Amino acid sequence: MKYFGDGLSEKHKELNRIIHKADKIEQAKELFLEIHAKLHLSEISNTEHNEVDNLICDLNDNEYAIMPTAKDETIAWVIWHIARIEDLTMSILVAGEDQLFNYEWKQKLNAAITDTGNALSDDEIINLSKTLVIQELMHYRNEVGKRTRQIVQNLKSDDMKQKVSPHKLEKIMLEGGVSEQENSIWLLDFWSKKDIAGILLMPPTRHVMLHINDCCRWKELFRTKKTFYRS
Known part of the structure; x- marks a missing residue:
């Protein structure tokens, strides 16, 4: 069921249609940035109040x-997860630079992990969610979003068909962006099959759309139910 992002799926389909076309590069970048702006707090793109603002504000x-049900995660886990994946894929795989996340960020966030959280148990998700410093978590995600926008603005048409390189994937592994657990390490194989356009179409856009939709659904449950699976 749709709880978030009316019209975003259609815009994403249009982005998918044009993103590999050299003569559509500026249009594709503009459309990406339009979609991306709606997936982050409005302050990172200086746009009007949006649905993510509405989700977070109260x-x-x-x-x-x-954790509303046994099939769900938590909003803190989602924000960590989507921010870490966007940071890793955009900073390292697309830009070929260092990720924003470092020891200083780990300390400020009070984070027990450095990876994306894919392989965490329910107990570990709850523990992470209760120990993360939420204000710093939002600050980290904002900084990741701003960097993504800078990276995309500098892309050229030839970049879109460039394949993800093995040494960049190795860098993610060496820096603890993924763990050796099966539910985590599969991400490297998934990303290895992408070109830069494919990365833009998933981690910082489609992937976020799906997770934010879950968060909006959970928030509705918070305001209507009294008992939950874990809290």
Whole structure:
């Protein structure tokens, strides 16, 4: 069921249609940035108040750590997960630079992990959600979003068909962006099959759309139910 992002799927399909066309590069970049702006707090793109603002604006700290059902995660986990994946893929795989996340960020966030959180158990998700410093988590995601926008603005048409290189994937592994657990390391194989356009179409856009939709659904449950699977 749709809880977030009316019209974004259609815009994403259009982006998919034009992103590899050399004569559409500026149009594709503009469309990417339009979609991306709606997936982050409005402050990172200086745009009007949006659905992500609405999601975050009145959440209390406890609600970031609620797991509504056994099939769900938490909003804190989602924000960590999508921010880490966007940072890793855009900074390292697309730009060929260092990720934003470093020891200083780990300390400020009070993070027990450095990877994307894909392989965490329910207990580990709850523990992460309760120990992360939410204000710093949002700050980290904002900085990741700003960097993504800078990276995309500098892309050229030839970049879109460039394949993800093995040494960049190795860098993600060496820096703890993924773990050796099966539910984590598969990401490297998934990303290895992408070109730069394919990365833009998934981690910083489609992937985020799906997770933010979950968060909006969970928030609705927070305001209507009294008991949850874990909190």
